[in-house]
Amino acid sequence: MLVAPSANRVYADAAPRLAAQEAMAVLGAFGSWTAVAPTQVAGVDYLRVESDSEHALDVLSNLSATFAIFAAEGELLRPIPLQRRQFYPDDVVTIQKYQGKTNEQWTRLLLNVTAAATKQPGRWLDGRLDVMDPMCGRGTTLNIALLAGYSVTGVDIDRKDYDTYAAFLKTWAQTHRLKHTMDRGASTTGGRARGREFTLEVAPDKDAFKAGETHTVRYLSTDTTELSGLVRAASIDVIVTDTPYGVQHGSHGDRLSRRPMELIDRALPAWTTTLRTGGAVGLSYNRHVAPADELALLLEQHGLTVVTDIEAAPFRHRVDASIDRDLIVARKD
Structure with a gap:
């Protein structure tokens, strides 16, 4: 999960950690997760998530810091369409x-x-x-x-x-x-x-x-x-x-x-x-x-x-x- 940039510098510093805690809290309500941890790819903040919950994609798509989601395939990342609930211009x-x-x-x-x-x-x-x-x-x-x-x-x-x-x-x-x-x-x-x-x-x-x-x-x-x-x-x-x-x-x-x-x-x-x-x-x-x-x-x-x-x-x-x-x-x- 690519962590969304934040205009607030102080919040941006805490965002990867907070995103991981949010993912664990919400995924836990819909099944289970094996691993959730902040990581960096090419110097950019991501959240690496392993979960067998059937709702995992829906949950991750609607978290507060989600910018994009990818499936890890070796050293490459394959984009996955977001399943975000959004009815109006943001x-x-x-x-x-x-x-x-x-x-x-x-x-x-x-x-x-x-x-x-x-x-x-x-x-x-x-x-x-x-x-x-x-x-x-x-x-x-x-x-x-x-x-x-x-x-x-x-x-x-x-x-x-x-x-x-x-x-x-x-x-x-x-x-x-x-x-x-x-x-x-x-x-x-x-x-x-x-x-x-x-x-x-x-x-x-x-x-x-x-x-x-x-x-x-x-x-x-x-x-x-x-x-x-x-x-x-x-x-x-x-x-x-x-x-x-x-x-x-x-x-x-x-x-x-x-x-x-x-x-x-x-x-x-x-x-x-x-x-x-x-x-x-x-x-x-x-x-x-x-x-x-x-x-x-x-x-x-x-x-x-x-x-x-x-x-x-x-x-x-x-x-x-x-x-x-x-x-x-x-x-x-």
Whole structure:
């Protein structure tokens, strides 16, 4: 597997190792692997994979760092067509640039590893995955899920992020002349205003739209700790989000931004209610402000089973002096 180049230099340095860990985690959910290891061919980073899983090609095609796949034949490499789930132009993921945006490869890795930890990992490959990012900001997770054809819900209380993302998504669909509808309005339950929301329904072409073969992005501008009546209980397979890293970006001054543990503790009851039995929560976090053992204990206290090894920390990597990034995944059994 040829590892995709990353525009982020720090992430590029860690990418081969992270790609190997991701491949092992996801392949393990679909069978077995004999060997997975970073290697170099002619000075270029590759991942060498040996697996007898019937899903190996599908899995490798959809990993976060996959650029191309080859079969090794002696000293030569024979290209193999990718089996990638991609329904739309990938600029929906890459075109937005703003301070504090999380690396797209890392976001995709978090989604993949979390989906593989569910009781029904096959939904990740066949497109039946229902995804929610309960602190979605300007929608990186939403865009990655849309690209792969999943149903996705985003939640964020920041009205500026909501307005910016709604405008971006509408413009993107129009630019690519995609058949779509966007409904915007107030979120209410029992006559009480709860915020604002929009729903984009889109299809790759007019025939698919007419046939009802559409994909949906729903964004709720509301309090992530209070989702009752807004997101149906037991309707989500995977919850993934970037927790606050304790680093201020731009003008965001949420009093909880430097205390992620407090926010997660308050939000987990609402999040886990939306999660199906067998579903999983994946959190990207900064170990400097959210100690791994404390975060694992918090997830367990809310009825989840942590499935990642926080001691070995295979996905841990340094972003900068203030961010020691890692992920943790817990399942609702």
